[in-house]
Amino acid sequence: MKVKFLFSTESMDLEYWTNLPFIPHLKEWFNVQDMLNTQDLAKVIKSANCWSGERGLVQSVEYRFDGTDFFSEIIVWCED
Secondary structure, three states: OEEEEEEEOOOOEEEEEEEOOOOOOOOOEEEHHHOOOHHHHHHHHHHOOOOOOOEEEEEEEEEEEOOOOEEEEEEEEOOO
């Protein structure tokens, strides 16, 4: 399924699109290092007040329609 991730900190949201065979559940820990490349991971770490850079907490899972396709929008909180 097409998935839009928003890796969120206090000062920034990084948008990342991918296809996943599963949808993470609300309040589930998600391994961010498996998803992002090193440059994007560094951006998120730099924008966070305090974050280990390993995993984030799924805050929101919403299903959306962009006019042609359905997709999931998942907000992952990247702060400790």
